[in-house]
Amino acid sequence: MKKTSLLLLITILCLSVVLAACGKNSNTGNTGNTGNTGNTGNTGNEGTTNNATKGKNTPKPVKLSILAWNNEKEMKPVIDGFKEKYPHISFDFQFAPPVKDYIAKLQTMLLSNTAPDIFIIAAENRNEIIDGGYALDLTDEPFMSVMLDSNKPMLSKAGRTYAFTQSGWAGGLFYNKQLFQKAGITQLPETWDEFIQDCLKLKEVGIIPLYDRMHDITIIHSAMFGSNVLSKDPTFDEKLFKGEATFAEGWTEVLTMWKEGLIDNKILTPDMIGLTGDQVMNEFSLGNVAMFPGGPWNIATIEKTNPDIEFEIMAIPGKEPGNKYYNGAPGVGFAVNSKTKNKEEALLFLEYMTTQEGLKQFEEGTGGIITAHGYESKVHPAYAPAYNDGLMAGKIYLPMVSWDRHQEALRNQFLVSIQDIAVNKITPEQATASLDKKLKEMENK
Amino acid sequence: MVKFVRQLQFQLFLLPILAIYSLFTIYPLIKSFFLSFTNFDGYTEAYDFIGLKNYVRIFSDDAITSAISYTLFFTFGKALLVTLLAIPLAMILDQKFLTRNIHRAIFFFPSIPSGLLLAYIWGFILAPIGSGVLNTVLRELFNIGPQPWLSAPLLAKLSTIVVATWAITGWHAVLYLAFLQSIPKDYYEAASIDGANRLQQIRFITFPLLAPAMTVSVMLLLTGGLKVFEIPFALTKGGPGYETYSITQVIVLRGISETQYGLASAMSIVFFLIVLAIAIFQVTVMQRREQGIQ
Secondary structure (H helix, E strand, O other): OHHHHHHHHHHHHHHHHHHHHHHHHHHHHHHHHHHOOOOOOHHHHHHHOOOOOOOOOOOOOEEEEEEEOOOHHHHHHHHHHHHHHOOOEEEEEEEOOOOHHHHHHHHHHHHOOOOOOEEEEOOOOHHHHHHOOOEOOOOOOHHHHHEOHHHOHHHEEOOEEOOEOOEEEEEEEEEEHHHHHHOOOOOOOOOHHHHHHHHHHHHHOOOEEEOOOOOOOOHHHHHHHHHHHHOOOOOHHHHHHHOOOOHHHHHHHHHHHHHHHHHOOOOOOHHHHHOOHHHHHHHHHOOOEEEEEEOHHHHHHHHHHOOOOOEEEEOEEOOOOOOEEEEEEEOOEEEEEOOOOOHHHHHHHHHHHHOHHHHHHHHHHHOOEEOEOOOOOOOOHHHHHHHHHHHOOOOEEOHHHHOOOOHHHHHHHHHHHHHHHHOOOOOHHHHHHHHHHHHHHHHOO | OHHHHHHHHHHHOOHHHHHHHHHHHHHHHHHHHHHOOEOOOOOOOOOOEOOOHHHHHHOOOHHHHHHHHHHHHHHHHHHHHHHHHHHHHHHHHHOOOOOHHHHHHHHHHHHOOOHHHHHHHHHHHOOOOOOOHHHHHHHHHHOOOOOOOOOOHHHHHHHHHHHHHHHHHHHHHHHHHHHHHOOOHHHHHHHHHOOOOHHHHHHHHHHHHOHHHHHHHHHHHHHHHHOOOHHHHHHHOOOOOOOOOOHHHHHHHHHHHOOOHHHHHHHHHHHHHHHHHHHHHHHHHHHHHHHHHO
């Protein structure tokens, strides 16, 4: 008896093993509700401010649901502005943090037919959303003229655009001007070799040149690919996914330069893999390290941690002078659920986001950089180089946007490979071979 | 017949939990088994049967082979360490001393918060740079340079085991403590009258009578260890490379991030069989051991 009951217990425990993975997924389905719309100004508005905007017939109240990875605080200005204009529309706002949590949550909702009226499309799930027919085709909506053409490819398939984005971002290397001066660096590096020399100069005077967590396809890798490969052949990624080029052809040189310059010179060391993003930013703010890869989202925290710091962003130079690149992409796009019952209202909301007022409120709320026709974004002076020479000049690259398929699988293979290079387990040739193998495997799955 | 009806009315009480268990465990299991033969990607509901292709792919997947070896290393390392520490700890907590209850609470506490939370805090302690807590202590006290606790392959593996052991030892000590307290004091009295010293008492009375506790504790450690996710994930995110990827993490990675639900389902099924085999083997061996001792 005892034995059978124990065996039963084992089987139950084991069964729960299989569900470990599913459990994570199904949880995400209902957690986000905590971010329910707590906008207090909600009810008071109805009686007072609606008279000017809408006509005689009061439209019947509609509740729009939104899922975004911008949190409620960030979205509040836009939503409040919209509600003031259209008081009959209220919101059920849900939030899931980027990237994986958001994607898993939206995926669960789409599959179970409980997806919100409006959701966001990111580089990481654009193929699945567009191919699955989950998003409404927005190409012919008049408000889409506000969207920059360079922002469209990420959110399009076969010339049709499925989401609206008003923002973009570029990341580069933040450097500490005081520490550069201390090491006698007066000019920013124009070539990769000069960049490595500058790192070594910093090291010589006892300053840690650079922290990089190597937890993704890093900003340095993306920008290096831009400055060394894309600058010569802008269609490389297209060829890669048509089977006319390989990772070995495009990335081996980049990874070799990276390894010989940064790993072999011990500018980047494997122990940095264990750092967290906050630790890196903190060390930079406190002047313990001269450079770190980052983007506009870091600026406020750096200044808050150390108001006296003098810093600026710079691009990653290529092998030859004049080819400097940033890493970057359009921001996530807002899309309308193709099965929504509130299509008209959802489109109204998107239209509102494209107005000057909507753009301004989105900028205020998210602190993002607006890249839309007819709107001038205020950027922090430390960020001006990335805005002018990167974003506006189109010198940005992000594999996740540029790769046509299997981005997540390739991204993961990439980050595992660079960590293996960093601990000297594999060579750059082996790394690119593993990427080619992964791509082949995913194509034949 | 009467007996059967009597039995039945008790069985009825099991219905609600059976329904819940079927809905949340049996049904998904069957569904996973079904999906493991398809190329379902988690998004489109149209998918094809591809036979055993997913099962073949598992064995050529670097991530899963690396994850199986790490998970086994983690599981057995943790089970061994916890068992070695929990039994003496239980014996100490069984003694009479002034702060006994507080000590029991202190050791039990780390098993209450989520592993994710604990691991994030340990992440600060084990931070690999010079300003990490542990590295600062080592430098100040022993003048040892910074150690890459979470980024060198072997050290990262050991760090995850140490953190997991720290978190769960107290819980298992309490389990042993419960069994310790059920050992009648007469045995010890009789033994001491016969002239047995403390060590002999432990060897010939405490240990054999703790055997059932050990069976349960080791089984929980093994199944729990094989299912590990939070602690390595929060400490190292699986890095460097695939060194500290757990099996569950690979399943989540392949299934959700890379949208290969079919493959991930096949992995889950294979994983289920591995855990089942290990658990049955362990319980059979340890029960035989119990019977042998008693």
